Amino acid sequence: MEAQNTQLLRFTTAGSVDDGKSTLIGRLLYDSKSIFQDQLDAVEKSSQIKGFDYVDLSLLTDGLKSEREQGITIDVAYRYFATPKRKFIIADTPGHIQYTRNMVTGASTANLAIILIDARKGILEQTHRHAFIASLLQIPHAIVCVNKMDLVDYKQDVYDKIVEEFKEFSSKLNIKDVQFIPISALAGDNVVNRSENMPWYEGSTLIYQLEHVHIASDYNHVDCRFPIQSVIRPHTLEFQDYRGYAGRIDGGVFKAGDKIKVLPSGFTSTIKSVELNGEEIEEAFSPMSVTMRLNDEIDISRGDMIVRENNSPEVTQDIDVLVTWMSEKPLQSRTKVFVKHTTNECISMVKEIKYKVDINTLHRIEDVNQIEMNDIARISIRASKPLFVDAYERNRYTGSVILIDEQTNETIGAGMIVKHNVTA
Amino acid sequence: MSNYMINHLRELESEAIFVMREVAAQFETPVLLFSGGKDSILMTHLAKKAFYPARIPFPLVHIDTGHNFPETIEFRDNLVKELGVNLIVGSVQEAIDKGRAKEETGVNASRNSLQIVSLLDTLEEHKIDAAMGGARRDEEKARAKERFFSHRDEFGQWDPKNQRPELWNLFNSKKHNGEHFRVFPISNWTEMDVWEYIKLENIALPSLYFSHKRECVVRDGVILAKSEFITLKENEEVVEKVVRYRTCGDMPITGAVCSEADTLEKIIEEIATTRTTERGTRADDKRGETAMEDRKKAGYF
CATH class of the missing domain: 3.40.50.620 (HUPs)
Structure with a gap:
């Protein structure tokens, strides 16, 4: 075990300036002393030039010229801060419906989502949307922050009512771990320091939650999945017969001696060693990048997957996905796209659009001819070669695909593989 | 679990x-x-x-x-x-x-x-x-x-x-x-x-990242190394300072920081308490927002 034992937590915040999202991020950065004097000076100067009588902390996160001009967050911005317990990466995303794709992008790698609710306004359409995206992307943890408590006189009944309402509608969703915290980002209540204004709240502060939420189980450590990135063959005198398989573990635990199976060939062997930089690793698990060696010489190349003999992903050319559409060009059925899944990619056909989801009400809209930017829909895809897939619910990495436009090469869709009804 | x-x-x-x-x-x-x-x-x-x-x-x-x-x-x-x-x-x-x-x-x-x-x-x-x-x-x-x-x-x-x-x-x-x-x-x-990892893996770095004595010119608050690439302004003078670099770009635009940190441990300690970003010493970023x-x-x- 290494002395350095700080964990990394990635979380996402969705919302607009009105929700106090920028203020909250500013507060976290500021109170954890992650804003530097020269950054603060620059922001103060810009705020003055713009004629504000306050320091606009959103200027810290809105980095692009067009964003600063319009005073809005357009793209995902990544922010970093640390406390003695953890390192944090914030994926800061805009919250409006026309930026659903950015929210999905930010959510795709997050361990935790902060959902902000304005205490005065209660649960709005956009709260439903943010919660739905957290559920759809299977973010393992959510913290619902009821913000601006200072503006409702720190009243418990306001908070309780919002919590009840949220619980009621989120029961339809699939969020495993939800916590609620009454805060004021502006005044600092329950963000880093405990509030003296809300003695009725007995839970912990936001920063305490972020520091202590249990994230070790966020990765799948059950189903062994090792997609091959490349084969390492040094061709030097010293390592003449060396053959190592480079990749990042997407699930399960691998160690020397394990019986394995290679997909798609189905050949079996045992692991000779799991190593990195010539040093053996006793047990390797997600998200470690390693080099694996086998006891038999088998023909393995990029795109293949090493799994355990008795625990395979589904090997199939037909997948059903919930897709977030990211392109201005609408999608119709019978469209050809590139599909990228783990280290595999192939040309594929979108066979059918099954239904669209209204992301505010969660209702299904059937009989749709096409899906447009920011739509979330269930589609069926036929790949030109077999893919080794798990349901997204089971494994985020072997359960996700991106779709790429054949002509423009743009990334046009993000898909989560749905457990499908097996047809004989 | x-x-x-x-x-x-x-x-x-x-x-x-x-x-x-x-x-x-x-x-x-x-x-x-x-x-x-x-x-x-x-x-x-x-x-x-x-x-x-x-x-x-x-x-x-x-x-x-x-x-x-x-x-x-x-x-x-x-x-x-x-x-x-x-x-x-x-x-x-x-x-x-x-x-x-x-x-x-x-x-x-x-x-x-x-x-x-x-x-x-x-x-x-x-x-x-x-x-x-x-x-x-x-x-x-x-x-x-x-x-x-x-x-x-x-x-x-x-x-x-x-x-x-x-x-x-x-x-x-x-x-x-x-x-x-x-x-x-x-x-x-x-x-x-980056610094913690350099220490963890014991990665060798050029000496200029560690505290040393150097002849410098202070211009607009930035400490620049005296070199053949820099032309002195009229009232500028060369002074000897104990410095190190947090980033390393071209000599005429990379500012040094006054520092006694001559080991990785001391550098990490220094960064933990510092109040400016590392590019705060870069003249090239100060040309506009x-x-x-x-x-x-x-x-x-």
Whole structure:
């Protein structure tokens, strides 16, 4: 075990300036002393030039010229801060419906989502949307922050009512771990320091939650999945017969001696060693990048997957996905796209659009001819070669695909593989 | 409940290695941009680990302004020998001599933005389709918006408003002829992460990162090293200071910080309490609020 034992937590915040999202991020950065004097000076100067009588902390996160001009967050911005317990990466995303794709992008790698609710306004359409995206992307943890408590006189009944309402509608969703915290980002209540204004709240502060939420189980450590990135063959005198398989573990635990199976060939062997930089690793698990060696010489190349003999992903050319559409060009059925899944990619056909989801009400809209930017829909895809897939619910990495436009090469869709009804 | 957990430095290491291996697998002629600074030294270390026991499967590219710290070049040449990799040098002086780039004039003249010409020329000459860089998102606000795989058009330009979304660990490397990618494997590292990792892995660095005595000129609050590349203004004087560098760019634009930190432990302690960003010492970023975004759009690192 290494002395350095700080964990990394990635979380996402969705919302607009009105929700106090920028203020909250500013507060976290500021109170954890992650804003530097020269950054603060620059922001103060810009705020003055713009004629504000306050320091606009959103200027810290809105980095692009067009964003600063319009005073809005357009793209995902990544922010970093640390406390003695953890390192944090914030994926800061805009919250409006026309930026659903950015929210999905930010959510795709997050361990935790902060959902902000304005205490005065209660649960709005956009709260439903943010919660739905957290559920759809299977973010393992959510913290619902009821913000601006200072503006409702720190009243418990306001908070309780919002919590009840949220619980009621989120029961339809699939969020495993939800916590609620009454805060004021502006005044600092329950963000880093405990509030003296809300003695009725007995839970912990936001920063305490972020520091202590249990994230070790966020990765799948059950189903062994090792997609091959490349084969390492040094061709030097010293390592003449060396053959190592480079990749990042997407699930399960691998160690020397394990019986394995290679997909798609189905050949079996045992692991000779799991190593990195010539040093053996006793047990390797997600998200470690390693080099694996086998006891038999088998023909393995990029795109293949090493799994355990008795625990395979589904090997199939037909997948059903919930897709977030990211392109201005609408999608119709019978469209050809590139599909990228783990280290595999192939040309594929979108066979059918099954239904669209209204992301505010969660209702299904059937009989749709096409899906447009920011739509979330269930589609069926036929790949030109077999893919080794798990349901997204089971494994985020072997359960996700991106779709790429054949002509423009743009990334046009993000898909989560749905457990499908097996047809004989 | 499982206890399979790696610490944040190993997670960042693993992510960077994954990205480098994706680059090596998905592109035909990738390179690693090497400035001689701590971040690019870190990158070579990660590349070595990613492909061991094979050699690093791509060359290093150094865009040489001719205004380097002498320590940097010496360090570079030793490192290249040790790793057994190829080194491609793109020379700014050559671009100036050929009339491809025009030297700035005045006392604050720098060759910083001239590097764009040499960089794009070098990429084109060697038909490079992916150039990996050691830029980090915590460095600067325009860099906070960068993707791991950042697409560049046939003119080498970055279009920040039209970036490809990046999801999970699926990187889209598709492009048309003549276009290329910039790839940033250590996007998610902070300055502190870099130093902690350098200490953890015991990575050698050029001496200028550690406290030393140096003859300096203080200009607009920035401590610049006295060198043949800097012209003194009338009332400026050369003073001896105890300094070290937090970043390492061209001599005339890279500011030093007063520091007694002469070991990695002391440097980490110093960074933990410092109140300015590392690019706060860079004169090239002080040319306007969006100086970095503007240079990046044109093809800068």
